[in-house]
Amino acid sequence: MPTYKLTYFNARGYAEPARMLFHLAGVPFEDYRMTHGDGTWEKIKGSTPIGKVPVLSVDGFDIPQSLAIIRYLANKFGYAGKTLEEKAWADAVVDQYKDFQFAFIQYVNAKSAGRPDEEVERIRTEVYLPYKELYFDFLNRLLEKSKSGFLVGDSLTFADLVVVENLFSLGKNQHFVAAEHPKLLALKEKIYGIPAIKQYVESRPDTQF
Template sequence: MPEYKLVYFDIRAVAEPIRWIFKAAKVPFEDERISYEDWKAEKKNPRFPLGQIPTLEVDGKVWTQSYAIGRYLAKTFGFTVEDDFLNYRSEQVSEIIEDCRLIAIPLVYEVLGDNNPEVVKNLKEKIIKDVFPRHFTQINSIIEETEGVFITGNKITHGDFVLASWLNMWEDLVDPTILENFPLLEKQKLAVTSIPEIQEWLQNRPKTVA
């Protein structure tokens, strides 16, 4: 089996779906976490060809781009379906979540930086009012089309790891009630986080703000 090393900051964010995939697949990996201070010098290291993280080192070779890494690992470990349209649905959801992430980035930066209470409050209110309802409604309608708890039905795929890990983080970071009006998303998140290996990870992983 290849030796895997995932390199990222000491936060969840875009690396967390990859961690969940490894855990669900019961595949060991090294979870290297770099501090923001150390990153200032480390980003010039040749092992970071784009000057950004996360990266995944596979037997010494460096892979970049978190979603591409996640898709590859999901397929390699059997978290995929044969139906091309359903695989599209899975990736459609992951990209909707990416749209949310990009809009919510200022909140993460503020919480990890100055953490001004008034600024944080305003950013959270904007996300809860203008971002989540629109995007979550679309995801909800996608999951409604299939029979089962996951995006494609009863088989977990890459998009499920992306969706559930971000919902888990946003409940902690933004508001614990964000899924109140989206029972299918709550059901999907619970199905993923109930996987024993992921459940154990959630209980024992490093405690981080984001």
């Protein structure tokens, strides 16, 4: 079995679905969590493929970009979808998540950069909230049609992990009220109820993001 090392900060962030895939598959990996501000990241940044984390090293071969990493592990471990059509739909879900995430980050960045209230509010109502509605509607429609309770096909795919981790982080930061979205809550509980996931989630570091 190859030696896996996942490099990221001590946060869930863009690395968490990859960690969950390792735990789900029961595959050992080094969960290398850098501490913000201690100089480690500055030291290794130049040697990463894009100057960003997460990076997954497989026997020393580096793979960048979170969704590329997650899809790679999902393909290796059997959670990418069972047919090319299922794979395409899992991909479509995570790309829709990525579209939403960009809109969300625009809003978060404008707020934390102290942009004028009027600008922050415009981004919230014209960018963030429309993308959130589009994304949540899409997920709800998928779950309405789903016979398995999973987003794609009749078993778990990496799309489920990406989505529930995003909901978890949104919820932890007051951007998702589970009671208002019963289908999304049911998906979250279904995934977090899987023993290997449950055990990991209960023992993982409690970080804000």
